[in-house]
Amino acid sequence: MDISKKIAEMKKEPLFTQNVGMILVHNGVVRAWSRKDKAQVQAIEVTPDFEKIEEIRKEFEQKPGIYKIIIEAKKGTLKPGDDLLFIIVAGDIREHVKPVLAEVLDKVKKEAISKKEVVDSRSTTP
Template sequence: MVTLQAMIDDLKKRLDPATVGMFACHNGVVRATSRSGAPATALDIDCDRDAWDRVLADVRSRPGIAAVEAYLHTGRRHVGDDVLLVVVAGDIRENVFPVLEETVNRLKKEAVKKEEHLS
């Protein structure tokens, strides 16, 4: 099973510690309600892999960023299940936090396909 901690541990083994002063993470889960407030039971998740790869290639090139890794749990996901995991490693928070936010937003907009199942 892929976890944020496993992703961080892998990056710590691969990255030059001189370039990494922090890791920032996102762990998206299935909510019990839709954005409109309607009760939800599950999400069906799929991914446009070409768009996914394009987004990651772009954000990995940003100043101060040593690595960006992301994992998407696809298929049927139920309330409380993990969906999108993102780890950004970089030098300082002024570089890392904006890239984390942009990565999550762009992956969700450009690559992640989801269908909500409402109660």
């Protein structure tokens, strides 16, 4: 996803200026080490549930002050440094936008994305 392009497109929408005072972006990237034991990650296999992601997006887009949520999850074999998950949340004020980004991120990661790390068990990162 080209984040700048997506935001520029959103800004052209007729209701944007009346509804948006903050845009927050999450750009999840594949780490080179495992969260579990710091083992070196060679790649990850990612399987998003796109229907569940859309359900979550629609659910949170109904929250007070939220104008639009865009979510893009990558699928397949990804290497460290590759983009994994994009979330854009646009809304009126930070008290509405900040918690929604955090909640959407946590729910998507917990309920709609499965990952399997391919690790080198011989090496760990400090």
